[in-house]
Amino acid sequence: MPTPETTATVDPWAERARAALTRYDEDIVRLVAGRLVKPRGHWPVDDLVERSLAALRNAPGIDRRLKELPPACRKLLALLGVLRRPDAAVGPLLSLLAALGHTEGVQPLLTLFEEGLLFPDLPEGAVPLRAFEGWLGQAAAAGVPLHVFTLPLVAERARGTDLGLPAPPTVEASFTATAREADGLDWPVRMAVVWQQVAAAPLRRTQNHDFFKRDLARLRGDPLLAGPGAEALAELPDTGPLAVLLAHASGLLREQEGELTAADFPPAWNDGLFPTLTCVWTALPEAKGWQPVRGWVGPGDGEDPYPAAGLLCLLLLARLPETAWARPADLEAWVREHHPFWAGRSLPEDEANAWAAPWLLGLAYPLKIVQATTDPDAEGGWLVRLSPYGRWLLAGGPPPAAPPAFRQTLLVQPNYEVIAYRQGLTPSLLASLSHVAAWKSAGAACMLELNAEQVYRGLELGQTLESVMRLLNQHGMRQVPDAVADGLRTWSNKRERIVVYPRALLLEFASAAELEEAASRGLIGVRLTDRLALVSDESQMQYRHFRLTGNRDYAAPPERCLDVDDDGLTLAVDAGRADLLLETELARLTEPLPAGDDGRRRYRLTQATLRKAVSNGFPLPVLDEWFVKRSGEPLSPAARLLATATQQAAPRITRAVVVEVADEATADGLVQWPVTGALIERRLGPTALLVADENVGPLRERMDELGLPADGG
């Protein structure tokens, strides 16, 4: 059966091990390599690292090394094997070892580090590690949670090591009682619901990874998440926050800058029910901050014993014969006695604080790890044992048979509701449905609804109308009703009506002919204008067919890119500096002209374009500002005249005569002497005087009297 550790390639963990080895001091590398590969000479460090990694890929070699280890070390690696994940936090791992009777503290860790079978999780850029004790001490002093990891093959080979646990007391089940086993879908359904809700509205986390009050209230109150589950035999508190933890730890959600967002469904969800449940199993140790009795308590600083305690209960069950039953309370009693969290504590052990029964019946049972039957000696009580899947997981049992497949399990109703019968539900189908239909209920028959918002979200995530129809028809008991098919088509078409390109690449050609040439060669996608084309996928851009004449970032501020001709109305574009907004601005203010001899695009301001711009929200001050921004000069007088002519006072046209005198002093005299000054309208220049038509005669007479007769006129 594929599991996360066997389906994934070994490389990521080998790379992690390589990174750890390169962060060791040379002496430590030589020490570790000495144990793993026993080099005969003084090999370079790089060689030692590679040979050590090669040794960790050799199964018979690993088996030999495991046999030579002290029991505590073998058990520690076996625990990683049982957890089906090669990494773990140091604290819970040591607690588990202590519960197994090994109270040597960190010594098993140190031994495994030196043997090269376990690696400390060292941060990138850390100073070279000189001593493993130093790492443990420094990190512990700084309050940093420590993690260790091994290679999947090492954990796999160590799985099956006898952990030395006793068999718990067995209880005889009633002769008539039958073993009950869940369908395993409760938690995958909850996690799919969480995924859908987070896809719609990301969840924010506080700095210490707690939920914000409002989100927590929502998770606690959501009927889809907070319900008891169709199959659970015990009610758990705060299943909403727990579902979020499990979804996050198993990869359905990702955290970025304190925000949980929806990721892709892990590949295990496509591999079937058991790989999916194993994916959830590997996430259980990460469910910190949630307790089977109190529910969500938040991520405190102290150790959270419940993931390890639950595992110990299951490991105790693994000691039982296949058909034997045990009482949860007996398992809990053993754990309370041996796990260091409870050992020596005087905690109330009344029924209200009993955590094993809710954990086993509310979590392990719906995950198909345990079977249950009624306890003949206690009313309402249950007995538990490992299921075939649980025995494969924890007791080295054979892989369980995949559940029978019922392909047609959906009923799409004309009111857009989709009933999903659990018999045929698979994790893969859950994932597909969660993309396109909104969850409404998650009982014995799940109910979803096809609505515009969810279908649209599914389309955003890569679904197509065809894939949605195929999904519903393939798994439907009947053909999708016509009304629903029409609705889906309408929503899909509606989505095509508006396309948003957040970071499009536009190609600007110098001429329409060049754009045509590019189009005929199949080099462009969407044609926007006669010179602009859109490339929606930049990775498809074939640069070798183009010669770049410019490259402009849309977000860059606008530049001066217009030259104004002497007429004050003709604008020539500097194509190298022009931006896209210029195109839209020129379209509002000007009319295009044929390109000039220099090849530059030219535009002309006309009275019609300017008046239209002014009336369409481009008032004169804005126009002036735009001119300065684009050409470096204010609006030209000609353009200003065209733009404002209709708003000016009406000009007055009159007849008048210009009198030119010989010099400036004569003009001064004529203007100042009251007899002539009264007859002069205005002085036009140093020697030019403007005289109204009717005053020309009297002025001429006065000038004659002065002995200054005028010529002409």
Place this chain on the structure above:
Amino acid sequence: MPPEPAAGARLPVKLHQKVCLVLTEDAVLAEELLARKKLAQEVAGRLTPTALLVRPGRVDAVVEELRKAGHTPQVVGPARPPA
């Protein structure tokens, strides 16, 4: 006038990168969008009757406003630059 491009020659072209653009099915739909004040103030210009240039950095707000208006825009590529 620029010379006609020779067949097979590399075509001179200017690139405009990271352009925030909304394309509508028809001009009427674009008008409808521009009639919404909140959308109109995020539009920097109208490249064609069906192509609206969005102010740099405001594309998320535009998508949100389109959704509020009951539209289901197809967003091509990342709405935000990759971290």
